[in-house]
Amino acid sequence: MELHLPAPGGALGRLVAGFDRFRHSHFEADHELYDQLLEGQRPEVMVIACSDSRTDPAIICGARPGELFVIRNVAALVPPPARDGAPHGTASAIEFGVKALGVRHIVVLGHAFCAGVRCLLGHDHGAAQFDYVSDWVGVAGEVRAEMDGLVTEADRSLVARRGEQAAVLTSLRHLAAYPFVADRVAAGQLALHGWYFHLGWGVLQAAEGPCGPFRQLDAGEAPRPAIGHVAEPVA
Known part of the structure; x- marks a missing residue:
C-alpha cells in the first residue's frame, strides 16, 4: 500500500495546518498544562455526544x-446495560470514565438536525442503505414508540426536536441503570445531565429532571443535574 502526504489546501492539508497552529498557540505556549497532562488525565466531566461533525463538545463548550x-x-x-459477553464500546468507555477516572459529572449531549434520530423515527428514507445504523439507534426504540401518532408532514420538525430531546432523556435513564453509575449517584459522587444543543439557534438547553423539561441555560450558569447531586469543591 502506497502512502501519500496530504495535499496543501486539501481537507487533510487543512488539518495539518490546523495542528501547526495548535502546536504554536497551545502546546508551545502552555508548557505547564501539558506537563501536568503527561502525568495523566483527571477530567471531572464526561460528555456522551453525537458523532455529527457540527457538534464537537470541546468546541461548543x-x-x-x-x-x-x-x-x-x-x-x-447510551444503550441499556447488557452482560451478554459481547463487546460494548460505549458501555466500556462509560465504565472507564466512571471507575478509572472518577468523573463527577456525565453529560448526554443531543442536538438539533440529528440524522441518527431521524433514522430512529423513520424520517430518513435513505436509512435502508445502512448495515449497522438502524440496529444501533434501535437501542432507543422507546423513543420511536413515544413519538408514534405524532409524526405527520405538518409537524415533522417539531416531532424531530421532541424526538431528539426524548433520546437524550432515554439515554440518561439507561445510564442511571448501570450499577456502577447508580452506586455513585446514590453516594453523591456522580451527577447526570441531559443537554440539548440547537445548532440553528445557537442555544444550549438542559433537562431539569429525568423526564424533562428542557430549559435554556444562561451564560455562566451551573445547571442542576437531571439525576443525582454532586457538591462542587470549594475553591
Whole structure:
C-alpha cells in the first residue's frame, strides 16, 4: 500500500495546518498544562455526544485539553446495560470514565438536525442503505414508540426536536441503570445531565429532571443535574 502526504489546501492539508497552529498557540505556549497532562488525565466531566461533525463538545463548550472525557457515537445514545459477553464500546468507555477516572459529572449531549434520530423515527428514507445504523439507534426504540401518532408532514420538525430531546432523556435513564453509575449517584459522587444543543439557534438547553423539561441555560450558569447531586469543591 502506497502512502501519500496530504495535499496543501486539501481537507487533510487543512488539518495539518490546523495542528501547526495548535502546536504554536497551545502546546508551545502552555508548557505547564501539558506537563501536568503527561502525568495523566483527571477530567471531572464526561460528555456522551453525537458523532455529527457540527457538534464537537470541546468546541461548543470551549474546553481545554484534559477537561472533558468524550464518548461519541451516532445520536449520542447510551444503550441499556447488557452482560451478554459481547463487546460494548460505549458501555466500556462509560465504565472507564466512571471507575478509572472518577468523573463527577456525565453529560448526554443531543442536538438539533440529528440524522441518527431521524433514522430512529423513520424520517430518513435513505436509512435502508445502512448495515449497522438502524440496529444501533434501535437501542432507543422507546423513543420511536413515544413519538408514534405524532409524526405527520405538518409537524415533522417539531416531532424531530421532541424526538431528539426524548433520546437524550432515554439515554440518561439507561445510564442511571448501570450499577456502577447508580452506586455513585446514590453516594453523591456522580451527577447526570441531559443537554440539548440547537445548532440553528445557537442555544444550549438542559433537562431539569429525568423526564424533562428542557430549559435554556444562561451564560455562566451551573445547571442542576437531571439525576443525582454532586457538591462542587470549594475553591
